[in-house]
Amino acid sequence: MNLQNAKGTQDVPPEEKALKNQLAESLQKIFSLYGFYPLETPLIERYETLAAKFAAGEASDALKEIFKLKDQGDRDLGLRFDLTVPLARYIAMNPNLKMPFKRYEIGPVFRDGPIKAGRMRQFWQCDFDIIGSSSMVADAECLALFENGFDQLGIDVIIKVNNRKLLNGILEQAGITDKETAIVTIDKLDKIGEKGVTEELKTRGLNSKQIKAILTLINPQTSLQTLKEEITAEEGIEGLKELSELFQYIEKMNLKKIKFEASLARGLAYYTGTVFEVYAKESKITSSLGSGGRWDNMIGNFMGGNRVIPAVGGSFGLVPIVETLKEKGKISSGNLTKAYVIPINTINEDKVLLRDMVSGTETLLSTKDIIRKLKEG
Amino acid sequence: MNLQNAKGTQDVPPEEKALKNQLAESLQKIFSLYGFYPLETPLIERYETLAAKFAAGEASDALKEIFKLKDQGDRDLGLRFDLTVPLARYIAMNPNLKMPFKRYEIGPVFRDGPIKAGRMRQFWQCDFDIIGSSSMVADAECLALFENGFDQLGIDVIIKVNNRKLLNGILEQAGITDKETAIVTIDKLDKIGEKGVTEELKTRGLNSKQIKAILTLINPQTSLQTLKEEITAEEGIEGLKELSELFQYIEKMNLKKIKFEASLARGLAYYTGTVFEVYAKESKITSSLGSGGRWDNMIGNFMGGNRVIPAVGGSFGLVPIVETLKEKGKISSGNLTKAYVIPINTINEDKVLLRDMVSGTETLLSTKDIIRKLKEG
Numbered sequence: 001m002n003l004q005n006a007k008g009t010q011d012v013p014p015e016e017k018a019l020k021n022q023l024a025e026s027l028q029k030i031f032s033l034y035g036f037y038p039l040e041t042p043l044i045e046r047y048e049t050l051a052a053k054f055a056a057g058e059a060s061d062a063l064k065e066i067f068k069l070k071d072q073g074d075r076d077l078g079l080r081f082d083l084t085v086p087l088a089r090y091i092a093m094n095p096n097l098k099m100p101f102k103r104y105e106i107g108p109v110f111r112d113g114p115i116k117a118g119r120m121r122q123f124w125q126c127d128f129d130i131i132g133s134s135s136m137v138a139d140a141e142c143l144a145l146f147e148n149g150f151d152q153l154g155i156d157v158i159i160k161v162n163n164r165k166l167l168n169g170i171l172e173q174a175g176i177t178d179k180e181t182a183i184v185t186i187d188k189l190d191k192i193g194e195k196g197v198t199e200e201l202k203t204r205g206l207n208s209k210q211i212k213a214i215l216t217l218i219n220p221q222t223s224l225q226t227l228k229e230e231i232t233a234e235e236g237i238e239g240l241k242e243l244s245e246l247f248q249y250i251e252k253m254n255l256k257k258i259k260f261e262a263s264l265a266r267g268l269a270y271y272t273g274t275v276f277e278v279y280a281k282e283s284k285i286t287s288s289l290g291s292g293g294r295w296d297n298m299i300g301n302f303m304g305g306n307r308v309i310p311a312v313g314g315s316f317g318l319v320p321i322v323e324t325l326k327e328k329g330k331i332s333s334g335n336l337t338k339a340y341v342i343p344i345n346t347i348n349e350d351k352v353l354l355r356d357m358v359s360g361t362e363t364l365l366s367t368k369d370i371i372r373k374l375k376e377g
Numbered sequence: 378m379n380l381q382n383a384k385g386t387q388d389v390p391p392e393e394k395a396l397k398n399q400l401a402e403s404l405q406k407i408f409s410l411y412g413f414y415p416l417e418t419p420l421i422e423r424y425e426t427l428a429a430k431f432a433a434g435e436a437s438d439a440l441k442e443i444f445k446l447k448d449q450g451d452r453d454l455g456l457r458f459d460l461t462v463p464l465a466r467y468i469a470m471n472p473n474l475k476m477p478f479k480r481y482e483i484g485p486v487f488r489d490g491p492i493k494a495g496r497m498r499q500f501w502q503c504d505f506d507i508i509g510s511s512s513m514v515a516d517a518e519c520l521a522l523f524e525n526g527f528d529q530l531g532i533d534v535i536i537k538v539n540n541r542k543l544l545n546g547i548l549e550q551a552g553i554t555d556k557e558t559a560i561v562t563i564d565k566l567d568k569i570g571e572k573g574v575t576e577e578l579k580t581r582g583l584n585s586k587q588i589k590a591i592l593t594l595i596n597p598q599t600s601l602q603t604l605k606e607e608i609t610a611e612e613g614i615e616g617l618k619e620l621s622e623l624f625q626y627i628e629k630m631n632l633k634k635i636k637f638e639a640s641l642a643r644g645l646a647y648y649t650g651t652v653f654e655v656y657a658k659e660s661k662i663t664s665s666l667g668s669g670g671r672w673d674n675m676i677g678n679f680m681g682g683n684r685v686i687p688a689v690g691g692s693f694g695l696v697p698i699v700e701t702l703k704e705k706g707k708i709s710s711g712n713l714t715k716a717y718v719i720p721i722n723t724i725n726e727d728k729v730l731l732r733d734m735v736s737g738t739e740t741l742l743s744t745k746d747i748i749r750k751l752k753e754g
Contacts, residue, residue, distance in 0.1 A: 003469045003680070006421045006454050011467050014414030014480065021405065021415055028398065037391035038398055042499050043420060043485060044383045044444075067421075069446040069456075071489050071498070077383050079446075090388055092380045103391065108420060112448050121448070122419050303380070 008112075008121030019322055019331050020124075023153075024106055027126060027316060030149040031104040034141065036128050039103040041086030043110075044069070047076035052302055053085050065111040067121075079110035083127045084295075088302040091131055091309065099132025118319055129313025131299065136242060138312050139274040139294060140249035146278050146290055146314060147257050153321065154330045156281045157289065159257050162264040163243050164271050164293070166227065167218070169236015174213035176206065180269055186218055187265035194219070222262035242273055272296040274312065285324045290316050385489075385498030396699055396708050397501075400530075401483055404503060404693060407526040408481040411518065413505050416480040418463030420487075421446070424453035429679055430462050442488040444498075456487035460504045461672075465679040468508055468686065476509025495696055506690025508676065513619060515689050516651045516671060517626035523655050523667055523691060524634050530698065531707045533658045534666065536634050539641040540620050541648050541670070543604065544595070546613015551590035553583065557646055563595055564642035571596070599639035619650055649673040651689065662701045667693045 005011065012020060028038070047068060054063045067079040080086055083105045091097065106126045115121065128145065130138040143159060150157045167186070171179045185200045192200070194215060201211045217230060224243060231237055243260065250258050258276075266275040275293035279286075292314025299309040325331045382388065389397060405415070424445060431440045444456040457463055460482045468474065483503045492498065505522065507515040520536060527534045544563070548556045562577045569577070571592055578588045594607060601620060608614055620637065627635050635653075643652040650671035657666055669691025676686040702708045 003426060003466050004423065005419060005466075005470075006423050007448060007450065007452060009419035009421050011419065011463075011470075012417035014416055017415040017417045020417070025402070038394040039391055040389035040394045040397070042382060042386035042388065044386050044487070044499060046381065046383050049380060067446050067448070069444050071384060071444070073384065075384060086388075089380050089382075093382075093388075110421070122421060 006121075008115045010120060019325075020318070022331060023318065023322060023325070024126075026153060027104075027106065027149070030145065030152060031128055033148075034102075034128075034145045036102045036104040036145075039087070039090065039105050040107065041080070041083070041090060041105065043080055043108065044077050045080050045086060045089070047078045049089055050078045050081065050085055053082075053088075053298070062111065065113040067110050067112050081111050082109050083107065083125050084129075084298070085302075087127075087129060087131075088299045091299055092303045097131075100138065101131045102129070103131075104128040124318050126316040126318055127313060128315075129311055131311045132309060133312075134296065134310035136245040136274075137249055139242075139246050140253055140255075142292060142312055142314050143246075143250060143258055143276060144253050144255055146276070146292075147255050149316075150278065150289070153325065154328065155289065155321070155324055157257055157278050158259055158281055159276055159278050160259055160261040160264045161243075161246070161274065161276045162261055163239040163274055164265075165235045165273055166231070166239030166243065166262075167265060169231050169233035169239055170214060170217050170227075172233040172235060173231070174210045176210060176214075178204075182206070182214070183265045184267045186214070186263065187267045189219070189263045189265075218262050220261055220263050224260050227262065239273070246274060266291065266293060270295045270298045276314070280320075280324045283324055283327060285320050285327065287320050288317060289320050289324060290314055383498075385492045387497060396702075397695070399708060400695065400699060400702070401503075403530060404481075404483065404526070407522065407529060408505055410525075411479075411505075411522045413479045413481040413522075416464070416467065416482050417484065418457070418460070418467060418482065420457055420485065421454050422457050422463060422466070424455045426466055427455045427458065427462055430459075430465075430675070439488065442490040444487050444489050458488050459486050460484065460502050461506075461675070462679075464504070464506060464508075465676045468676055469680045474508075477515065478508045479506070480508075481505040501695050503693040503695055504690060505692075506688055508688045509686060510689075511673065511687035513622040513651075514626055515687075516619075516623050517630055517632075519669060519689055519691050520623075520627060520635055520653060521630050521632055523653070523669075524632050526693075527655065527666070530702065531705065532660075532666065532698070532701055534634055534655050535636055535658055536653055536655050537636055537638040537641045538620075538623070538651065538653045539638055540616040540651055541642075542612045542650055543608070543616030543620065543639075544642060546608050546610035546616055547591060547594050547604075549610040549612060550608070551587045553587060553591075555581075559583070559591070560642045561644045563591070563640065564644045566596070566640045566642075595639050597638055597640050601637050604639065616650070623651060643668065643670060647672045647675045653691070657697075657701045660701055660704060662697050662704065664697045665694060666697050666701060667691055 031038070047066070050066055051063060062081055066081055069077050069079070071077060087103065087105070091101065104127060107124060108122050109125050110122050112121055113119070128142070130141065143161065146159055147157070167183060168179055171182055176182050181204055182201065185197055185204065188200070189197050198211055198215070201214070217227065224240070228240055231240060247260070264275060264277055266277065271293040273294035273296065276291065277288045278290035279288055292312070294310070294312040296308060296310040299311055300307050303309070322331070408415070424443070427443055428440060439458055443458055446454050446456070448454060464480065464482070468478065481504060484501060485499050486502050487499050489498055490496070505519070507518065520538065523536055524534070544560060545556050548559055553559050558581055559578065562574055562581065565577070566574050575588055575592070578591070594604065601617070605617055608617060624637070641652060641654055643654065648670040650673065652670035653668065654665045655667035669689070671687070671689040673685060673687040676688055677684050680686075699708070
């Protein structure tokens with residue numbers, strides 16, 4: 001028999017799993033400190049539930065990546081592809097939850113898509129969200145959690161913040177109708193630069209005047225003050241108001257690592273206000289270590305009613321965080337190096353072998369010694 | 378849209394999940410103390426890999442309960458139904474692992490079977506195994522882990538031990554050829570009593586003399602000494618030798634809660650030697666809190682070669698353990714009762730709400746107070 005992993009899945013060997021457990025434990029402590037409760041939702045959902053997110057505005061590429069299955073009763077099921085859909089279902093099914101409801105969930109999700117380095121078909125997500133509050137205090141609290149959380153993990157970060165209403169306002173003033181598509185391109189400013197973004201916006205049918213209007217206001221140098229002078233569109237003004245309020249809380253909470261960045265967009269259609277992204281300072285890891293934002297419409301849409309259920313939250317990027325911690329020497333598989341008791345086939349029947357997992361040194365000890373050691377911890 | 382859980386799955390709400398996390402953390406410490414390393418295997422396996430266990434002797438009912446799926450490449454996959462198959466695959470795929478290899482895994486498994494109270498289609502298992510040692514020291518170490526582990530969890534237990542070779546020897550002396558079927562019946566002695574077992578063995582074609590021969594030796598009162606005098610079949614003598622050796626280690630390790638019980642069988646075909654089962658003392662929870670045994674043949678069979686890879690290990694029963702801890706007042710959802718910061722929509726923009734999750738008392742605090750509180754932990 002040909003023994004191998006299912007394509008796109010991998011084992012997490014002991015050294016890696018120990019690091020992952022250690023990180024999960026640190027994150028649990030951080031979440032608990034900020035009053036987020038753990039929630040565990042099933043890995044299997046009804047297919048109809050999973051597909052509903054796409055009706056609610058998620059890019060439809062992901063729909064094709066759902067692993068489908070059926071149970072013995074021929075019901076259509078699927079493996080969850082994120083932690084947001086199960087959360088929305090949970091909120092909808094438990095109308096008596098006291099709001100705001102703050103939960104976190106750490107667990108595997110599945111996407112039957114192309115496999116690249118760092119892109120497997122089963123991977124872990126780590127989400128925290130505040131449901132039921134439209135106050136900017138909630139947004140500020142998410143940012144505080146990120147700032148203090150990364151501090152506790154020992155990673156120096158910069159957290160970039162923007163607002164989707166502001167972006168929409170700028171695009172509206174530039175006369176752009178398909179805002180979502182333009183935002184997906186603007187989100188690449190970091191990666192492909194102003195020239196790349198200009199090219200891509202051209203192919204998307206924007207004229208030079210429009211592109212100039214966008215790039216004058218949307219670039220990493222733009223200050224909030226400049227925007228306050230330039231923005232006239234109603235949605236843009238609303239975005240600026242939210243940002244001002246948010247930065248008041250940020251100041252009151254004495255947060256030091258939050259920075260407004262007009263070019264931050266985040267390519268996901270369901271964000272409705274604040275968006276943020278966390279980057280490590282002085283690191284070779286360039287991908288973000290965390291991100292999030294406000295998504296006020298999805299749960300309501302998802303429930304199919306007219307209720308608006310505001311929500312704001314973020315995700316920790318477990319893979320890049322572990323990479324960064326390793327780079328900075330904050331964690332190593334050295335956590336597994338303690339000497340451990342190993343049973344052996346030996347003629348010394350009252351002896352067992354003690355092996356140091358790093359040096360490989362082995363010592364024979366009597367079982368009594370071992371039990372004493374174990375009892376001492 | 379009809380929002381509900383997939384049939385046979387359930388959400389673990391915050392209070393329950395906090396308990397589960399707490400238990401998982403305690404178990405991780407116990408495993409680590411005994412030198413077991415964490416391993417994480419994927420939830421999806423190739424269908425061929427999953428099905429191979431049944432060729433290797435597992436009861437075939439479970440084969441029908443595998444959730445099947447396909448990926449975009451039309452590959453046949455399935456959700457894992459236990460943690461043993463992924464472990465066997467991992468051992469087979471990593472021939473350079475230093476033996477003995479001691480791992481634990483805590484995680485969900487899936488069975489598309491009938492749903493009863495306490496029997497869902499997704500549930501968690503918690504396994505620990507020592508691979509690559511045939512020494513009875515390994516078996517004793519598993520028992521020590523159970524005894525000291527339950528001690529640390531605060532549950533007083535009794536651990537019953539037997540040996541499948543001894544059982545086979547007794548059945549051989551009674552002239553019984555279909556030993557596996559007889560063992561499945563004998564395993565019910567606790568539940569259906571001597572009369573029930575007698576009836577069932579009759580319907581399975583055993584005559585009165587055979588049944589008497591079995592039940593004289595296989596009952597909770599039988600001592601090891603009696604068996605030493607009665608057993609003549611070679612396999613039975615081998616089983617007795619293993620048990621004597623095991624109890625020597627148990628004595629040396631100063632374990633106090635291990636008890637030989639000739640009627641303990643464990644209904645699973647893949648056990649080859651030592652078997653054990655953990656029960657709470659003075660509790661209404663009658664199902665076992667843990668169980669395990671030696672399974673020397675499965676990994677070798679699974680690899681399809683002639684190699685014998687000995688293995689011994691156990692499982693903690695998470696659901697009955699949580700029930701027992703609750704019964705004994707050792708854990709409660711009180712762990713969630715600390716007061717937590719909750720953002721609110723309020724005109725007092727520099728105030729946030731502090732809510733006690735049990736009493737429901739709410740207090741307005743300034744954000745500065747909160748941040749100070751958070752920083753103090």
